[in-house]
Each structure stands twice: as structure tokens, then as C-alpha cells.
Amino acid sequence: MVNRIKAVRESLKLSQREFGEKLGVSRDVISNIEYGRVQPKELFLKHICQLYRVNEHWLKTGEGEMFDESPEETSKLDEALSIFKSLRPEFQDYALEQIKKLAELQDKS
Numbered sequence: 001m002v003n004r005i006k007a008v009r010e011s012l013k014l015s016q017r018e019f020g021e022k023l024g025v026s027r028d029v030i031s032n033i034e035y036g037r038v039q040p041k042e043l044f045l046k047h048i049c050q051l052y053r054v055n056e057h058w059l060k061t062g063e064g065e066m067f068d069e070s071p072e073e074t075s076k077l078d079e080a081l082s083i084f085k086s087l088r089p090e091f092q093d094y095a096l097e098q099i100k101k102l103a104e105l106q107d108k109s
Helices: 004-012 016-023 025-035 042-052 056-061 073-085 089-108
Strands: none
Touching: 004 025, 004 042, 004 056, 016 025, 016 042, 016 056
């Protein structure tokens, strides 16, 4: 499993420091996991899967696809969420309504 954690990090083109920061741990923790000196806890694995949209079954067994979504989709979603969070509440409401209208329009096509 430690090789798969490293594969996820490398696939995302993140350093150990960057990967760890987003997970709330230090570079040393990531290094220790990748070198097999420390076994990651179940909660940590779930956090990797949630944060980076990694397929939990793949992470644990190596079977299936690495990601639940492609990294490109993840990047777009992360960008949209970042922009949305930066808006004032009244603009968030407006943006959400526009997204709903776009989804309805797409469903009609």
C-alpha cells in the first residue's frame, strides 16, 4: 500500500511536503509512510481518498482505477469551489442559481 500512496502523490505531481500539508501532516510523516517505517491509520487513508478523490478499494488492494475522477476533473472542481468560497453570500446564492439553470438546460438538450 505504501507504494500506492507514493504513486498517488507522484501522479498529482506533489512533493512530500505539499502532499502532507494538504493532509495536515508534515513531510516527515509522508516520508515515513512511503518508506514503510510507519503504517498509515485507517482514518488517514480515508482522508487521502476524500481529499484527493482516490479510489479507496484501489488504495487498499491495488485493484481498479487510482482515482474516482480524473485529476483534470478534480482540478476544475477545486478551482470552482475556491472561487465559490471567495464570493460574498449573496453572490454565492446567485452563482448557485445559475449553475442550477445550466444543469436544467443541459438536461433538456
